[in-house]
Amino acid sequence: MQRKFIYISCLFAMILTMMLSSCKVTYGFNGASIDYSKTKTITIADFPNRSSYVWGPMAPMFNTQLKDVFASHTHLQQVKRNGDLDISGEITQYTQRNKSVSSEGYSAQTALAMTVNVRFVNRKDHSQDFEQQFTSTKTYETTQSLNQVQEELVTEMVKDLTDQIFNATVANW
Numbered sequence: 001m002q003r004k005f006i007y008i009s010c011l012f013a014m015i016l017t018m019m020l021s022s023c024k025v026t027y028g029f030n031g032a033s034i035d036y037s038k039t040k041t042i043t044i045a046d047f048p049n050r051s052s053y054v055w056g057p058m059a060p061m062f063n064t065q066l067k068d069v070f071a072s073h074t075h076l077q078q079v080k081r082n083g084d085l086d087i088s089g090e091i092t093q094y095t096q097r098n099k100s101v102s103s104e105g106y107s108a109q110t111a112l113a114m115t116v117n118v119r120f121v122n123r124k125d126h127s128q129d130f131e132q133q134f135t136s137t138k139t140y141e142t143t144q145s146l147n148q149v150q151e152e153l154v155t156e157m158v159k160d161l162t163d164q165i166f167n168a169t170v171a172n173w
Helices: 002-022 058-073 146-171
Strands: 041-044 085-101 107-122 130-141
Touching: 041 058, 058 085, 058 146, 085 130, 085 146, 107 146, 130 146
Parallel strands: 041 085
Antiparallel strands: 085 107, 107 130
């Protein structure tokens, strides 16, 4: 009886080992779904600021963050031109507007918005190419001046925009 139990246990262990070794499970917690056997490089052009209202540090912050997101969340090599993936575009809007009014009839909150136009080319699969605008908006109390909150809000908007672009280009959600 014990010999039969050992035999069945060994048989079960062999079958289980064969099943597990034939399966390949990969987990990616960054959301990227890239076939690295086909796609190895990416070109990310600097986005110029073409909005009518300009805050000097905004474009360099955006460009650095966009390149950093792809460097830290993918294994793609960034090249200056002719990458398997190509991202280019421009910052098209940087605006503020009144968002809410107080009971006294004055502006209580102001919305700050940033919009970028993105052109994406996938040289390995042109069906994924697109041109699209992405917008991020943050709100601040009108009791604060834009100068007081601008760096923090632009940093948040840049992070939001680069995450949107990352998801639209390589996450395939």
